[in-house]
Amino acid sequence: MAEKAVIEAKGVNLVFETNDGPVQALKDVNLTVGKGEFVSFIGPSGCGKTTLLRAIAALETPTGGTLTVNGMSPDAARKARAYGYVFQAAGLYPWRTIAGNVKLPLEIMGFSKAEQDERVRKVLALVELDGFGAKFPWQLSGGMQQRASIARALAFDADILLMDEPFGALDEIVRDRLNEELLKLWARTDKTICFVTHSIPEAVYLSTKIVVMSPRPGRITDIIESTLPRERPLDIRDTPEFLAISHRVRDGLRAGHSYDV
Amino acid sequence: MRAALPILAVLAVIVALWYAATVWMNAPWVRDQAARAGQEVTTSQLVRETMSQERPVLPAPHQVIAELWKGVTGQAVTSKRSLVYHAWVTVSATLLGFAIGTGLGILLAVGIVHNRAMDLSVMPWAIASQTIPILAIAPMIIVVLNSVGVQGLIPKAIISAYLSFFPVVVGMVKGFRSPDRMQLDLLKTYNASQGQTFWKLRWPSSAPYLFASLKVAVAASLVGAIVGEMPTGAVAGLGARLLSGSYYGQTIQIWAALFMAAIVAAGLVFIVGGIERATLKRMGLVR
Numbered sequence: 135m136a137e138k139a140v141i142e143a144k145g146v147n148l149v150f151e152t153n154d155g156p157v158q159a160l161k162d163v164n165l166t167v168g169k170g171e172f173v174s175f176i177g178p179s180g181c182g183k184t185t186l187l188r189a190i191a192a193l194e195t196p197t198g199g200t201l202t203v204n205g206m207s208p209d210a211a212r213k214a215r216a217y218g219y220v221f222q223a224a225g226l227y228p229w230r231t232i233a234g235n236v237k238l239p240l241e242i243m244g245f246s247k248a249e250q251d252e253r254v255r256k257v258l259a260l261v262e263l264d265g266f267g268a269k270f271p272w273q274l275s276g277g278m279q280q281r282a283s284i285a286r287a288l289a290f291d292a293d294i295l296l297m298d299e300p301f302g303a304l305d306e307i308v309r310d311r312l313n314e315e316l317l318k319l320w321a322r323t324d325k326t327i328c329f330v331t332h333s334i335p336e337a338v339y340l341s342t343k344i345v346v347m348s349p350r351p352g353r354i355t356d357i358i359e360s361t362l363p364r365e366r367p368l369d370i371r372d373t374p375e376f377l378a379i380s381h382r383v384r385d386g387l388r389a390g391h392s393y394d395v
Numbered sequence: 396m397r398a399a400l401p402i403l404a405v406l407a408v409i410v411a412l413w414y415a416a417t418v419w420m421n422a423p424w425v426r427d428q429a430a431r432a433g434q435e436v437t438t439s440q441l442v443r444e445t446m447s448q449e450r451p452v453l454p455a456p457h458q459v460i461a462e463l464w465k466g467v468t469g470q471a472v473t474s475k476r477s478l479v480y481h482a483w484v485t486v487s488a489t490l491l492g493f494a495i496g497t498g499l500g501i502l503l504a505v506g507i508v509h510n511r512a513m514d515l516s517v518m519p520w521a522i523a524s525q526t527i528p529i530l531a532i533a534p535m536i537i538v539v540l541n542s543v544g545v546q547g548l549i550p551k552a553i554i555s556a557y558l559s560f561f562p563v564v565v566g567m568v569k570g571f572r573s574p575d576r577m578q579l580d581l582l583k584t585y586n587a588s589q590g591q592t593f594w595k596l597r598w599p600s601s602a603p604y605l606f607a608s609l610k611v612a613v614a615a616s617l618v619g620a621i622v623g624e625m626p627t628g629a630v631a632g633l634g635a636r637l638l639s640g641s642y643y644g645q646t647i648q649i650w651a652a653l654f655m656a657a658i659v660a661a662g663l664v665f666i667v668g669g670i671e672r673a674t675l676k677r678m679g680l681v682r
Contacts, residue, residue, distance in 0.1 A: 193580055212586060219584040221577050229599050229678040238595065242587045270679040290585075 140204060140294060140326045141167040141190055147198035148185060148352075158351035159185045160196070165345065165354065169293075172320055172327045174337035175345045176383060182352020183330045183345075184298055190328065191219050191296050203294070215243060217294035218287030222302050224279035226271040226286075233258070233267030236286045243290055257285040260319060277308040284316075288323070295327045301336070313339055314368055321364065334387075338362075338379045339371060346386035356386035413456050420452045421445035454647045462651040475631065478655050484632040485620050486659060488548055492555020493616040497609065499556060500563025507564070508571040508597070509589065518568075525561050529554065529619065534626040551632075555619030559612035566608030570601025602678060606671035613663045621656060633659075 148160040160182045167173050175183035188194040189201060192208035203211035211217065218239075226235045233254050240250045258264050261281040271279055280300055287295060301309045313336060320327055331337050337344050338360070346356040360379060362370060370376055418441070425444045429436045436444070446455040454462075466478030473480060503521070506513040533554050540550045574596050582592050624634025633656050640649035675681045 191584055193583065212584065215586060217584070219581065221581065223577060225577050225581060227596075227599070229602075229680055231679075239585045242582070242585045242591050242595065272679075 138169055139166045139202075140169050140171075141165070141328070142202045143186075143199065144201075145199035146186075146189065146196045146201050148182070148189060148194060149197045160189070161351035161353045163199070163352075163354055165357070167326060167328065167343070169326055170324055171342050172317075172329065172340055173343045173345060174329045174331055174341040175347060176331055176334065176337040177347030177352075177387065178332065178349055180349040180352070181347040182349070183347050185352060186347075187296055187298055187328060187330050191217060215290060216292055217296050218290065218292045220280075220284055220287045220295070220297040220300045222299045224271070224276075224283040226279055226282060228271055230270075231267060232263065232269050232271065232274065232282050235271065235282060236267075236289050239286060239290050245290075253289050253291075257288045258282075260288060260322070261285045262315065275308075277304055277312060280304065280312065281315075284319075288319075293325060295325050297327065297329045299330050299332070302331070309333075309336070310368060316340065317366055334380050334383050335371060338376060338383060339366065339368075344379070344383055346383055348387065348389075355389055356382070358382055358386070410456055413453075414446075417451070417453050417455045418442055418445045421448060424448065424452070449647075450644045451646055454650050458647050459650040459654060462647045463654050466651055466655070478633075478636070478651065481631055481633050481636050481652070482655050482659050485617070485624065485634065485656070486663075488551035488620040488623065488632070489555055489613075489616045489659075489663070491548060491552035492557075492619055493559050493613050495552060496556035496559030496612055496616060497563050500560040500608070500612070501567055501605075503560070503564045504567035504571055505593070507568050509593075518564075521561055521564050524557070529558060529622050530626075532557070533622050537623065537626065551620050551623035554623035555616040558615040558619040562608045562611040562615065563605075566604045566611075567601055570604030571597045573600045573604065599678065602675065603680065606667065606674070609667050609671075610664050613667050614660050617656065617660050617663065 143163050143165040146160055146163040147158070150157045150159050163182075163186060175186060177183050185194055189196050190203060190208055192212040195209075201208055204214070204216050206214070226232070227238070230238065236254045236257060237250050240253060245253065254267065255264075258267055261284055263278065263281055263285060266274065266278065266282075271282070274282065284297075284300065301312050304312065316327075317340060329337075329340060342360050342364075344356075344358040344360065345354055346358065347353065348355050358379060362375060362379070422441060422445055425436060425441055425448075445451070446458070448454075451458070463478065466476070470477050472483075503513075503517055507517050508514070536554055536557075537546075537550045540546065540553070571593075578596060578600075579592070582596060587595070621632070621634040621637070624632040625638050633652050636652035636655075637649055640646070640652060672681070
């Protein structure tokens, strides 16, 4: 599956200097993400999963090791607009319509007016929000707002999609639907997706590769290649194979915790 | 209509207290006059006479309103005796000063948010500028500008701007810094420039703060313009009316000018509020 490494981390360390002394947020992280993979980072809070994602996005800078995105430094990749980033909150501008919000990155990147409109139409259809372009964010439900923010991240057609607990604030039912839609979208667009979550079923359901992390210091304890087929109906979650992978993830999480409980 | 009732109740209390104070404060003069003439005054006579003096210590509300009415409708608005004329002289300086103060305030806020040196150095000076009594500095501004040949509207507008830039700086620094970390990170992932971050995020985010500041600033501008008219022996404007009223003991004229100033201030704040509602509504920030 992994034809060529899109993201490669070798011995990555990241230490935050705080008032209470240094905090090791990432310790000796080694990871390869291939093109077209769907990789989930799972672990308890403080395990560095978000920090790792932010380091890939060049929003944090590792203090040791090498990290490359598309073969270049994360900052060069950011400047080359290699990825779209979806935050936990939709973070839509209240003074812009949904279409206006999706247009934001396109305006900044200097797309032509016609191209902007065309792309907005296309990505809104992709996240099934056609017809909502003229609405303001407050007129939409939380799930729809998050879909709009995914459309915004897709609008400029970066190859990599980085998602930081995008469905964490949504209820179970909406979350299931969005998970299903996200898989379909991934199948249609052939993007590489890095997805931070702390839900085991979500990680197992979505991913081709599950990265289990644990805290103090933040590190990777297990990397699981999923044996599930790419085509995944929601009821795959009741199959023995799914449960076996969930079990291994749970074991990995428990192992990481064993010596500080 | 339900909102009007408490307002009217408060107004009625104020007017009642005012009338009581009128009688109490003007009574000594009435008694004094009566004693000199060797007459006795009855209570009803006392009350009537305290409210019809030409130069009372405290004029009665109806005297002020009559003077105000006469000042507004009694003559052509271009006449030097018209309160509308004087109000316009003051308002023109107010609006110019408000425009200068708002522009300056926004520019300073932009500098403070984008430049570390300005961030550390400008605010203490801005605060210091407001601790100096405007009455002390106004005559100096007028004298200095007059010596270089600038007089009339401009010096008053500058004093007005001196008072009005401050709330704008404070509000806009807060407004430009109101976007949270996530929103700034989002723009960073787009590799947006500082200018793009300003125009697409900081500027629209600051709109609610801008209007809150402008309401304070427009009232401060009016105070500045009135103060600017006082120390110079200006012949026109509400400040000039206040001053000449106090020279000649025309208390009714002073109070009428004060009321006119209050009405103008309320009108200006109301206009800013209207623009605020329309703008925020158009931006989708109020529903």
